[in-house]
Amino acid sequence: MEQRNALQLRPSAEARFADELAALKASDQGRRPPGWALSARAVRSFILGDNKLSIRRKFYGDDALVERALVALMSEQGLMLVGEPGTAKSMLSELLAAAISGSSMLTVQGSTGVTEDHVRYGWNYALLIAEGPTPRALVPSPVMEAMRLGRVVRVEELTRCPPEIQDVLISVLSEKVMTVPELGESASVYAAPGFSVIGTANLRDRGVHEMSSALKRRFNFETVVPLTDSALEIELIRQEVGKRLGQADITVNFPDEVTDLLVTTFQDLRRGQTKDHVPLSKPAAVMSTAEAVNIAHAAALEAAFLGNGDVGGAHIGRQLQGVIIKDNAEDVKKVRAYVDHIVKERARRSKVWADFLGAVKAMKDES
Numbered sequence: 001m002e003q004r005n006a007l008q009l010r011p012s013a014e015a016r017f018a019d020e021l022a023a024l025k026a027s028d029q030g031r032r033p034p035g036w037a038l039s040a041r042a043v044r045s046f047i048l049g050d051n052k053l054s055i056r057r058k059f060y061g062d063d064a065l066v067e068r069a070l071v072a073l074m075s076e077q078g079l080m081l082v083g084e085p086g087t088a089k090s091m092l093s094e095l096l097a098a099a100i101s102g103s104s105m106l107t108v109q110g111s112t113g114v115t116e117d118h119v120r121y122g123w124n125y126a127l128l129i130a131e132g133p134t135p136r137a138l139v140p141s142p143v144m145e146a147m148r149l150g151r152v153v154r155v156e157e158l159t160r161c162p163p164e165i166q167d168v169l170i171s172v173l174s175e176k177v178m179t180v181p182e183l184g185e186s187a188s189v190y191a192a193p194g195f196s197v198i199g200t201a202n203l204r205d206r207g208v209h210e211m212s213s214a215l216k217r218r219f220n221f222e223t224v225v226p227l228t229d230s231a232l233e234i235e236l237i238r239q240e241v242g243k244r245l246g247q248a249d250i251t252v253n254f255p256d257e258v259t260d261l262l263v264t265t266f267q268d269l270r271r272g273q274t275k276d277h278v279p280l281s282k283p284a285a286v287m288s289t290a291e292a293v294n295i296a297h298a299a300a301l302e303a304a305f306l307g308n309g310d311v312g313g314a315h316i317g318r319q320l321q322g323v324i325i326k327d328n329a330e331d332v333k334k335v336r337a338y339v340d341h342i343v344k345e346r347a348r349r350s351k352v353w354a355d356f357l358g359a360v361k362a363m364k365d366e367s
């Protein structure tokens with residue numbers, strides 16, 4: 001497949017976690033749904049972790065959601081993961097596909113430019129002209145491949161696809177067959193056991209192509225929300241940043257207090273309320289865990305390359321600016337109010353918060 005030959009900046013989940021998947025397979029005693037590479041229990045362990053097998057937790061926050069997702073994929077329905085950007089919808093769909101089908105590569109990247117060729121089939125035109133419509137000239141889509149092989153196909157950002165693409169998916173999910181009129185009846189592809197569709201959609205895109213009710217009936221919807229548990233969010237950030245710095249061979253001193261400040265700020269602004277229930281205005285900016293990881297990573301890079309290796313509140317303050325303030329004047333006001341009221345108070349009692357305050361103020365004065 002051409003995807004395999006392309007230069008990959010980030011290897012697929014099945015490649016990154018090949019050892020874990022092999023260990024799970026070797027010890028898998030559970031019952032496997034038809035067409036699955038692993039039992040549902042083993043897939044659960046792959047995603048939520050298993051200490052006995054040294055399987056690391058990959059998705060944090062909502063274990064029950066993962067279980068419901070597994071049930072949806074065993075059923076006749078598809079699975080639709082919806083939520084704000086950066087809530088790990090794509091990550092979860094990749095992990096599910098890798099564990100269930102042994103491959104997460106059958107993927108359609110949704111956009112307004114997606115055509116029926118991307119979800120049904122196309123033709124190799126040189127062969128089509130030379131020999132007419134033959135099986136050899138047919139170029140299957142990832143959806144068709146998944147049906148033939150009994151695998152999971154992922155449709156990313158499904159709501160960005162035009163309505164006729166959504167219609168193809170409806171007929172695929174309801175009839176479980178894809179016909180090829182040019183080649184006759186015998187060329188129809190029937191979905192093998194194990195076939196399923198995982199769609200993802202960002203709530204912020206809604207309205208680009210509102211999903212039809214027919215499509216909604218074919219999918220089990222699961223809403224993925226940002227982490228509300230600070231301890232889990234801190235653990236995730238430390239783990240992700242540790243991994244990124246480790247790969248680049250960078251060591252910094254990243255005190256817990258600094259991660260705590262970052263997570264507290266994110267949770268306060270995301271919730272529109274402090275831990276002590278002081279109400280705030282919520283900025284419109286996306287404040288996902290993924291953004292928090294990026295800030296922590298950038299702060300560490302600044303400390304490593306431009307500082308003495310100690311990450312402090314000031315590094316976080318400088319990075320926060322880029323995420324929140326972008327080009328929204330209303331957000332600037334909201335963050336300013338948060339800084340003037342809440343952060344100033346905390347800065348009286350904590351050096352980390354005082355450094356954070358200083359950095360945010362200095363940036364504001366410049367702009």
Ligand SMILES: Nc1ncnc2c1ncn2[C@@H]1O[C@H](COP(=O)(O)OP(=O)(O)O)[C@@H](O)[C@H]1O
Pocket residue numbers: 058059060061083084085086087088089090091092200227236240288289290293
């Ligand atoms: N609940 C979570 N558990 C684990 N990782 C998360 C979680 N939320 C966010 N992340 C991090 O955010 C990254 C971006 O997620 P992604 O799958 O691209 O989000 P989405 O598709 O929802 O926009 C993930 O790769 C992961 O590092």
Ligand SMILES: [Mg+2]
Pocket residue numbers: 089090091156200
């Ligand atoms: Mg995504």
